[in-house]
Amino acid sequence: MDNLTGILIVACIFVGLPWVIMHYITKWKTAATITTDDEALLEELYQLAKRLDERMDTVERLVASDNPDFQPPRLQHDRSIDNVPLRELEEMLAEKKGERA
Structure with a gap:
């Protein structure tokens, strides 16, 4: 034993x-x-943020065209430094999609 x-x-x-x-x-x-559902939600939120940023740029341009003294608090529309975080995120998303293929 x-x-x-x-x-x-x-x-x-x-x-x-x-x-x-x-x-x-x-x-x-x-x-x-991160799950695939989480990835889909993040992608959707990113697209929404991008659309809202474009809308904000449009509103600032419209107000600036009506009032020449208006100085928007954000950076000017389509300046390269303003879109650096978006480009970095787009590059990460492209790499992620490339890994899946």
């Missing part, structure tokens, strides 16, 4: 314990990733 107990203890230490550890490591890694 002592040999059986020793074999069981060794099996638990060298087989069971690493299996449990690897199992939960895998669970933690999969839980930390």
Whole structure:
């Protein structure tokens, strides 16, 4: 009976314990990733933000055309420095789509 107990203890230490550890490591890694639903929601929110930015530019141009003294608080329409974050995000989205293909 002592040999059986020793074999069981060794099996638990060298087989069971690493299996449990690897199992939960895998669970933690999969839980930390973004789901496809989350990606779709982020894409939709990005498109909405882009449309709102374009609308805001249009409103600022219309007000500026009616009132020459108007100085918009935001950066001027279509200045390259104003659109840097959008370009970076578009590049990331393009890379992500390229990985899927």
